[in-house]
Amino acid sequence: TWLAYAQYVPFLREQPYIDSVLPWDTSAGEREFFSLLRRVGRERFTRLVSFHSSDRGALIALFSKTRLRFCNASKWGALYDTPRDLSFWVAHDLRIPEGSGVGYVVTPDMRKRAASLLGEHASRPFILGAIGASKEIKRWPVGRWKEFTAYAVRAGLQVVLAGEGEEEKTAASVIETAVCSPLVRNVVGKIPLADLGGAISLSSAVVAGDTGILHIARMLDVPSFALLGPTPLPEGLGLASPERMFWTRCPQKACNNWRCTQECLGTISSSDVWNVVSAFLERRSSK
Structure with a gap:
């Protein structure tokens, strides 16, 4: 229980x-x-x-x-x-595996439901971008997401925007309108929590801040790229390490100060993130 x-x-x-x-x-x-x-x-x-x-x-x-x-x-x-x-x-002498990729089980039904929600995007490689976070200071600014998504689209890659909340819905609409490409799929607020693991498991890579989506990806051993600012990366049994962590350039990083007025994740360059993610995907596709 x-x-x-x-x-x-x-x-x-x-x-x-x-x-x-x-x-x-x-x-x-x-x-x-x-x-x-x-x-x-x-x-x-x-x-x-x-x-x-x-x-x-x-x-x-x-x-x-x-x-x-x-x-x-x-x-x-x-x-x-x-x-x-x-x-x-x-x-307690219990034979339970503790490695990454074994702690959370994505069932075939979860993948099927997620694929139905994603539509044709599920049939080709895509980057899952978690554009939200529980607090504003933990979010990568919308402008950075627009730039990153535009880089991906120019390279012919699909981007699925995911998250929850009214602010996230507004942000996703702004990104979708700015980039204006069929390669962008906005599913913010549309994926039930029960099917979220299925959607993440179908992705080629996850780009996210300190969010549930990032940590589910780590549990599933899906390649992830972490955008970090006011909080350190949570560690624990069954959590795979991200392929790369991108830290704010603020000297007060990992301060846990939700009221901080300094620029935080906005100091993380979209081109820096894109260069690393795209290089990773190229290496993976050539294997």
Whole structure:
């Protein structure tokens, strides 16, 4: 059983190694959280694995009534049983693969649904561009995306624009209008979360900031190119390294300051990114 934010339930439900998902609706407030604590306690799980060393994660572990608890925790380490530098799977003698490309399973149905949404773009190589992010400072500016997409189109490559949110929809329309090519496919807001892995698995490369799309690509071992500014690249079991990381030129990189007024990802040149991505795709196609 997996405990996950309610919006991620569709993303997890089709995984063959997940029997059930406990949804956590954070918008419902504290009452929902305490109800969740009681439910976890009633389930009488034999093992608990936490991937969040947070206060709420610690409370869930504390009230879970579970004897074996694992987390790479920091200040809450006393609540967990396993040494921080030891894998949960090794500690509990579970034969689970941990390499990239094995943690998230894209089923044939997911690929089929994604291909249907992508249309003819799914039949030829394409670059998936994740144009959004949870915070504005983590986004590559629309102007840079326009330039990058134009480079790709001039080279005869397809670009699929992906993401969620009203601002992302507006940005995608601006890019689509500016480049004006049938090689550009705008699917922002159109791919259900349950099918996102399918779309990513069909792509030849993913260009993205610190977003879910980037990390799904890393889980699937799809070639990715990371655009980084206020946050470092998350590391973890099953996450492949990007082919290349492009960092902001701001000296305060990885500051985690969401209110910073300095230019951040805008300092990453679209031509620099394009040159690296195109060279990678050329090498790959010649093999």
